[in-house]
Amino acid sequence: MNELLLTGDERDRAGARLLALLDSYERGLPKAEILPEPDRDVLASLLAAPMPERGVGVDALFDRWEDTILPNSTAVAHPRFLAYVLGPPNGIAPYAEAVAAALNQNCNFWQLSPAASVVERSVLEWLASVVGFPAQAKGILTGGGSLATLQALATALNDRVPDFHANGLQRASAPLVVYTSVEAHRSVDKAAAILGIGLDNVRHIATDSVHRMDVGALRAAIEEDRADGLRPWCVVATCGTVSTGSVDPLDDIADLCAAEDLWLHVDGAYGALFLLSEEMRGLMGGCARADSITLDPHKLLYASLEAGCLLVRDGAKLRDAHAFDSSYLTVAEDPLMTDYMDYGPQLSRNFKAFKVWSALQAFGVSAFREANVRTLGLARRLGEGIEATPGLTLLAPVTLTAVCFAVDGASDDDHTALLERLAAENVALLGPVVVAGRRGIRACVTNHRTSEADIDLVLEWLQSRLTGRR
Known part of the structure; x- marks a missing residue:
């Protein structure tokens, strides 16, 4: 017996658990927390625990992944993860990586x-x-x-x-x-x-x-x-x-x-x-x-x-x-x-x-071409929505998929608070930006999962904030 290999039964179990994990993660993305608050006690326990002398086995390892790692990971594949030039992996990626x-x-x-x-x-x-x-x-x-x-x-x-x-x-x-x-x-x-x-x-x-x-x-x-x-x-x-x-x-x-x-x-x-x-x-x-x-x-x-x-x-x-x-x-x-x-x-x-x-x-290449064209269109949609909203100012032309804007009259702290509120309410994760010396907010649509409905949700939230309804 090789102590570093799985038995046939363990391979079957690991395969079933992995497929279930990937499927559950995919199905749960639309409602997932984009930026979950880290459970610092759990993470500290991971750091404090010594490496086990005896392994925990396949099922216990998957349990630990699901209980500790997944809940404390940023959901970069969420359709309203729009903070950075970081797209979610395509659907075949986990299998190719394996x-x-x-x-x-x-x-x-x-x-x-x-x-x-x-x-x-x-x-x-x-x-x-x-x-x-x-x-x-x-x-x-x-x-x-x-x-x-x-x-x-x-x-x-x-x-x-x-x-x-x-x-x-x-x-x-x-x-x-x-x-x-x-x-x-x-x-x-x-x-x-x-x-x-x-x-x-x-x-x-x-x-x-x-x-x-x-x-x-x-x-x-x-x-x-x-x-x-x-x-x-x-x-x-x-x-x-x-x-x-x-x-x-x-x-x-x-x-x-x-x-x-x-x-x-x-x-x-x-x-x-x-x-x-x-x-x-x-x-x-x-x-x-x-x-x-x-x-x-x-x-x-x-x-x-x-x-x-x-x-x-x-x-x-x-x-x-x-x-x-x-x-x-x-x-x-x-x-x-x-x-x-x-x-x-x-x-x-x-x-x-x-x-x-x-x-x-x-x-096929055409699928990536279409995804990229779609993200360009979504960024333009967001930019046009920003321009059409009184109280918001577009800070730069929307050349690719970065959309930079500011709330008129808002301070740096106001913009920071707005970003925190967007994340806390799980509306979207956007990021800060400085354009020509002016601080503002930046969305970057490099996410093939993002839809028009996601863009409209962000716009509606911003508009409602400006009119004092939130």
Whole structure:
């Protein structure tokens, strides 16, 4: 008997309990508490309890999950979870995750994961086609957009700094400067700090009246830094800022980067997969001109966490930045296979591509296209409702699915209290925002479960609050 395996009867029981749990969770979502008050006594007891010398068995473990873990978890799949750029997993995700866990493929070199190697390549080539990248593009699935941006800047350093692998930044040369907007995600600053660029060498460029990077200000900053003896080398543009969903003028930025010989990275973690929708191609088509781009399948493809992605236009540059020889890991090259250890910093990697590929197989691309179009429409519906409500002011155009608004005359504390009341009454979970120095409230419709009725419920609640009926 193997003490770490289940018996046949235990497997049957675990399978039945798991299916029942998933079914109960799904059926209960519409009425679930979005943000349950944590039972601190229960959580403290979890922390205080020693790991058992003897296991509790299948049924007792499921009981503990249902009694302690589920009730103290945020219901991110609730249709009115609208606080962050975080969508719920699609319906096949739990099953794909289970199969991936059973196979436990180490997606580093292809001999350890041949099918996984081909599946990841299939997903990446499809994502590259969505962006409009050429056939020589390569990529890798990551833990999220922040890691993808870190890897993108590492690739750019290796490409633009002579002998970067050997010398790093430990050389007497002009400091490198990276440019992004004041609305950019914090991962750009974090990557610059981790890679040794330094925050003093990150320029946060002002934005225009609709919160897009000001290309004139970018050009002026580059010229000033060159005149001061510094070395501009990279621009990080944003396709969907977290706060307002604005999309930087990508074509204009690409033109400037080409003229100045700068690496262009596009942070499309939030917005780039809206390229699945034909109506967004005019706004986002400049993504195809980037040297590298970040995408997040765990957002608009509704994969379960984690599933980020980095794509690099010239795939050889991604490999040059990350490939190292190891005789004990060498296997014969195969044109069908890819050794993903040569395209990122990890050696041990799980099978992230399986859940993305499985969902595309199960539902088809059109289902994701329709879901994304629906969320765009719902955000516009909410924005139009805000504009039509006396006492509410829209703080930014609804470009993607972020809807930012303020209550006229309300203080910061008033807005905080309103958010707390929305959550306490289980109406919706929205979040705070600051737009052009003004505090307000932000909803982000990146939830394929959200319906028109959910949006209308939030609007009705806000309207009733303003008229004093609540």
